[in-house]
Structures are given as C-alpha cells and as structure tokens.
Amino acid sequence: MKLPYAEPYRIKMVEPIFPSTQEQRSEWIKSAGYNLFNLRSEQVFVDLLTDSGTGAMSDLQWAALMRGDESYAGSRSFHELKDTVERITGFAHLLPTHQGRAAENVLFSVLVKEGDRVPGNSHFDTTKGHIEFRKATAVDCTVDQAFDTSSPHPFKGNLSLEKLRKEFTSTPKEQIPFCLITITCNTSGGQPVSLENIRQVSALCKEFSIPLFFDAARFAENAYFIQQREEGQKERSIKEICREMFSYGDGMTMSSKKDGLVNIGGFIALRDKALYDKASTLVIVYEGFVTYGGMSGRDMAALAVGLDEATEHGYLHSRISQVEYLGERLLKSGVPLQNPIGGHAVFIDALKFLPHVPREQFPAQTLALELYREAGIRGVEIGAILADRDPLTRENRYPQTEFVRLAIPRRTYTNNHMDYVAQAVENVFARRDEITKGYRIIEEAPIMRHFTVQLSPV
Ligand SMILES: *Cc1c(COP(=O)(O)O)cnc(C)c1O
Numbered sequence: 001m002k003l004p005y006a007e008p009y010r011i012k013m014v015e016p017i018f019p020s021t022q023e024q025r026s027e028w029i030k031s032a033g034y035n036l037f038n039l040r041s042e043q044v045f046v047d048l049l050t051d052s053g054t055g056a057m058s059d060l061q062w063a064a065l066m067r068g069d070e071s072y073a074g075s076r077s078f079h080e081l082k083d084t085v086e087r088i089t090g091f092a093h094l095l096p097t098h099q100g101r102a103a104e105n106v107l108f109s110v111l112v113k114e115g116d117r118v119p120g121n122s123h124f125d126t127t128k129g130h131i132e133f134r135k136a137t138a139v140d141c142t143v144d145q146a147f148d149t150s151s152p153h154p155f156k157g158n159l160s161l162e163k164l165r166k167e168f169t170s171t172p173k174e175q176i177p178f179c180l181i182t183i184t185c186n187t188s189g190g191q192p193v194s195l196e197n198i199r200q201v202s203a204l205c206k207e208f209s210i211p212l213f214f215d216a217a218r219f220a221e222n223a224y225f226i227q228q229r230e231e232g233q234k235e236r237s238i239k240e241i242c243r244e245m246f247s248y249g250d251g252m253t254m255s256s257k258k259d260g261l262v263n264i265g266g267f268i269a270l271r272d273k274a275l276y277d278k279a280s281t282l283v284i285v286y287e288g289f290v291t292y293g294g295m296s297g298r299d300m301a302a303l304a305v306g307l308d309e310a311t312e313h314g315y316l317h318s319r320i321s322q323v324e325y326l327g328e329r330l331l332k333s334g335v336p337l338q339n340p341i342g343g344h345a346v347f348i349d350a351l352k353f354l355p356h357v358p359r360e361q362f363p364a365q366t367l368a369l370e371l372y373r374e375a376g377i378r379g380v381e382i383g384a385i386l387a388d389r390d391p392l393t394r395e396n397r398y399p400q401t402e403f404v405r406l407a408i409p410r411r412t413y414t415n416n417h418m419d420y421v422a423q424a425v426e427n428v429f430a431r432r433d434e435i436t437k438g439y440r441i442i443e444e445a446p447i448m449r450h451f452t453v454q455l456s457p458v
Pocket residue numbers: 052099100101102124126127182186215216217218254255256257258265266
C-alpha cells in the first residue's frame with residue numbers, strides 16, 4: 001500500500017494555545033466590533049487568519065539568525081540573501097524592504113502615475129491599494145473559470161490572453177507601466193498560474209513592449225503546482241521551474257512572510273540596473289540603506305536559508321498536502337469550496353454555504369464570525385468588505401465570489417488541528433439554514449477598511 005505523506009521534520013519547541021468557551025467567545029467578538037482582526041491572539045484557539053509571517057522557522061534558520069551581520073552597509077547577510085535570490089530567480093539586483101507592501105510602495109512610486117492602468121490576475125489587496133492610492137486602476141484579467149468555484153480548472157490563477165490583449169490595444173501604451181502576475185493568485189483562492197500561461201503573457205507583453213513583473217509572495221507553491229499539474233514538468237526540480245518562471249519577467253516584489261519562511265521581510269528583485277538605481281533612492285527614503293532596507297541582518301540571514309528550504313520538493317509536498325487534507329475532508333462533507341483546493345488555504349464559498357444571507361449583509365464575514373463562535377477558529381473574509389468601495393462612486397463593490405479563507409501557517413499546526421477545524425466547519429454547515437441574518441457596517445476607514453471596520457448584527 002502507498003505510504004501516506006508525513007512531515008519531513010519533527011518538533012523541537014512548542015508554544016501553548018488556549019481553548020475557550022462559546023460564552024467567552026461571544027463576549028469577546030462583541031467587544032471586538034465583530035471584526036476578527038480586533039481579537040487578542042489568546043482569544044483564538046486555531047489561528048487561520050493568515051499564512052503571512054505566522055510560520056515556524058527551522059533549526060538552520062535559527063542558527064543563521066545567530067550569525068546575522070548587523071553592519072549598516074555591506075552586510076554579509078545581505079550578500080548571502082542577494083546571492084540566494086539571484087540563484088533562485090535569476091534577478092541580479094536586490095533591494096530588501098520591511099515587508100511586501102513596502103516593496104510595492106517603492107516600485108510603484110517609480111513606475112505608476114495618475115491615470116495609469118495595471119493589468120494582472122486579481123491583484124492582492126495591498127497591491128490594489130497601492131495602485132488606487134496613486135489614482136491608477138488595477139485591471140483584472142483573470143480567466144473566467146476562476147470565479148466558478150465548482151469548475152476544476154488546474155490553473156485558475158491564469159490570465160486571459162484575450163482580456164489582456166484587449167487591454168493592451170484599447171489603452172495607450174504610456175498608460176500601462178507594466179503587467180503584474182501574482183503567483184499564486186491569492187484573491188482567486190490560492191490558485192496557480194501555469195508556466196505556459198506565464199510564457200504566453202510574457203510574449204504578449206513583449207509584443208506591446210510592456211514590462212512584466214511578478215507579485216511573487218507564494219512563488220514556490222506556484223512552482224510545486226506546475227511540477228504536479230503541468231505536462232512535461234514532473235521530472236524537473238522546483239528550483240529549475242522557479243528559474244524558468246522568473247526568466248519571463250523583468251522583476252518581482254516579494255512578501256518574505258510567505259514563501260520566504262520568515263516572520264517579517266520583503267524585497268524587490270530586478271533585472272535592470274537603471275530601474276534598480278531609481279528604486280534605490282526611494283528605498284533609502286522610505287526603508288533604509290540599500291543593503292538592509294528595513295530588515296535586520298539576522299532576518300536577512302534567516303530569509304536566505306528560508307528561500308532555499310521553501311523551494312525543496314519535500315517541504316512543499318507536506319505543506320500543500322496538509323492544506324489538501326483539510327480541503328478533501330470538507331469536500332467529502334459537502335462543504336462548498338473553491339476547487340481545486342489552493343496552495344496556502346482552503347477557501348469556503350460563502351454564497352453557497354449561506355445562501356439566505358443577503359449580499360449587503362456580508363455572508364462571508366457572517367460565516368467567519370460563526371466559525372469563531374463555534375470553535376475559536378479565526379479565518380478571514382475575502383468578500384465585499386475586503387473589496388471595499390469604488391474609489392470614484394464610493395459604492396460598495398460586490399466581487400464575483402464571497403470566500404472565507406482558512407489560511408494554514410507553514411509548519412505550525414498538526415493534522416489534529418485540521419480535524420478540529422473540519423469538525424467545526426461541519427457543525428456550522430449542519431445548522432446553516434438557521435443562519436439568515438448577517439451584519440451591517442457602523443464604522444469604516446476610507447481605504448483598506450477590512451482591518452478596522454466595526455460591525456453590528458442585523
Ligand atoms: C502578503 C502579500 C502582499 C503584501 O505583503 P506584506 O508582507 O503583507 O506587506 C502582496 N502580495 C501578495 C500576493 C501577498 O500575499
């Protein structure tokens with residue numbers, strides 16, 4: 001019989017987490033204004049809010065941390081990181097930043113101006129925020145299958161070449177500073193982009209002389225899906241696939257808190273020295289000198305090791321198998337999910353789960369709150385609250401999908417935790433017909449409102 005997968009590591013240090021009662025949680029969530037971001041971490045038992053900066057580092061990463069070089073300029077840890085990034089991506093010019101959105105801030109400050117349009121596959125929320133903050137528009141060119149949660153397309157992060165060509169021909173070239181591919185595509189459900197699609201998008205960009213960048217937070221998970229699902233890729237190593245993926249682009253922004261396997265950090269990596277020079281000035285203004293950019297030497301040292309570990313097949317296999325484990329069990333119980341299951345998270349289709357809650361009452365947020373009350377599990381809404389208001393009309397935007405994302409931190413929880421989560425979701429699913437009312441907004445910020453929004457039950 002085929003052996004099941006098992007984690008290619010054992011546990012050396014543990015951290016307690018705290019169970020609570022439903023009564024306690026009802027009280028806590030009320031005080032938090034029905035916003036899961038406002039809870040204290042001790043009020044959460046299994047925290048699936050995000051996989052960003054929440055993972056566990058390896059013994060080798062902790063060892064690297066001790067050897068970090070804290071020199072202000074020319075740190076050895078910077079050069080270790082730079083060499084690792086170049087080996088994995090092929091991009092020779094590295095600018096560290098304190099996290100992913102800082103990389104976006106710097107690069108977009110150089111490239112994006114008012115009135116521009118930036119096509120891509122369902123831009124991440126901070127990415128879209130940085131584009132809209134500059135009075136430019138993020139144009140979503142994701143394939144239509146991405147928004148049909150029951151269609152089992154293997155690469156739902158792909159860009160539609162038709163939509164992209166239409167955008168390239170209808171907008172003056174000066175108004176398209178670049179095209180952005182997000183790997184994997186978080187917003188459509190942690191869905192990968194195929195190597196073939198990246199190649200074709202790159203060719204189209206070349207045809208119109210438009211630069212191509214990657215928002216690469218989960219590039220290693222994307223490479224794993226290419227290895228598993230794309231024809232002719234089975235025998236290639238993850239690192240080979242990464243090199244080819246990045247060979248089609250001009251640079252990347254990275255949130256190291258994801259596939260960097262560290263708790264904080266980000267970077268920009270570029271092919272072009274002239275662009276690097278322009279961005280350098282802004283890194284110095286916003287982040288710090290070009291050889292640390294808001295990161296400590298020890299964090300850069302741990303990141304260099306993390307990038308290597310994240311691009312090993314064994315690690316990725318166990319990581320993605322754990323996400324699948326949770327997803328497969330929920331699918332068996334009939335819970336509607338984005339299918340196939342994403343790389344870093346299970347995305348519950350809240351429109352199908354809670355069909356009686358009107359869209360203006362935020363069904364995904366309602367479901368996320370029910371899950372917290374049921375079992376102390378914290379997921380996150382990826383729906384209308386996150387989608388924010390239209391910057392011009394100030395109307396609520398209703399995206400095609402309403403998800404509750406259960407993001408699995410890397411190397412952090414066991415499959416017992418996954419079983420606990422699955423049972424809690426199944427319990428709420430069993431009483432879904434009783435949930436008919438949602439929430440309304442009483443207070444919200446003008447941009448990225450989901451972090452601070454205050455709600456009240458309808
Ligand atoms: C997390 C993330 C970002 C932003 O990075 P931070 O480190 O959170 O600032 C940008 N794009 C994608 C795809 C991400 O997942």
